[in-house]
Amino acid sequence: MANKPTALKTLADLKQVQHTLAETRAREAAAAAARAAAEQKRLAERDLFSRAIGATQPLRRPAAVPLSPEPPAPIPVQHQLDEQRVLRESLSDEFDVTTLLDVDDAMSFRRPGISTEITRKLRAGEWSIQRQLDLHGMRSDEARDALGNFIRTAHKHGMRCVRVVHGKGLGSPGKQPVLKTKTQRWLIQKNEVLAFVQAKPAEGGAGALVVLLAPVGR
Known part of the structure; x- marks a missing residue:
């Protein structure tokens, strides 16, 4: 127990x-x-x-060819050089302008078919000057290229009246207005130029020309 x-x-x-x-x-x-x-x-x-969506299949990827980026447009260097060479060759320093200039109270030029009324209006300032080129201080070849480019561009943009400042030649050897004479020769050889006159005294006088350009398409 x-x-x-x-x-x-x-x-x-x-x-x-x-x-x-x-x-x-x-x-x-x-x-x-x-x-x-x-x-x-x-x-x-x-x-x-x-x-929820049921059976699936992977999408087929379309065949693709990787494309190279488009190369930049080439610079037309040779074309520019050709244009400059043609421009230099087309403006001769030996061109005789004595028979083409009107020597009155102020020198002027007009192409055949252009009336004296046109040069009178140019001289009187009845055409508005739309652009100006100053050739002061340039060498002869620089001035020739600059003038050719200036006239071509102004005409392309539809301008009718421009001024070209060539100076009076007082600083040239013998104080002969070499650039003035050459500018007249070059302008006469440009088909875009219809006429030009010596500028008014207040606008350059004997050191500048007022130039009338042909309409675009002419």
């Missing part, structure tokens, strides 16, 4: 241990179930788009 209480206490302890183990297993099973459910949900969300 002395050992009976000890046996009862041991049995109670055993049951408590069994109960504790059962609770632990239940918690572990619940945690495992929760993890499985979370993984299943993650997989379902990942495949949601695929299930």
Whole structure:
């Protein structure tokens, strides 16, 4: 009879241990179930788009050839040089203008078919001067090229009346108006020039010419 209480206490302890183990297993099973459910949900969300649209096939990429960028347009250097050479050759320093100039109270030039009324109006300032070129300080070849380019560009843009300042030649050796004479020769050789007159005193006088250009297309 002395050992009976000890046996009862041991049995109670055993049951408590069994109960504790059962609770632990239940918690572990619940945690495992929760993890499985979370993984299943993650997989379902990942495949949601695929299930929604069904089976797919990759798009075929069309054949393409890589194109090189278009090279910049070449600079027409040779063409520019040819134009300059033709310009120099077309304006002769030896051209005789003495029979073409009207030497009255003020020197003037007019092509055949251009009336003296035109040169009178030029001299009177009835044509508005639209552009001016100053040849002061240029060498002969520089002045020739500059004048040719100036007349060609002004005519191309539809200008009718321009002024060319060549100076009076007072600073030249022997005080001879070399550039003045050459400018007259060059202008007469330009087909765009219809007439020119000596500028009025207030606009350059003997050191400048007022030039009338032909209309565009003529």
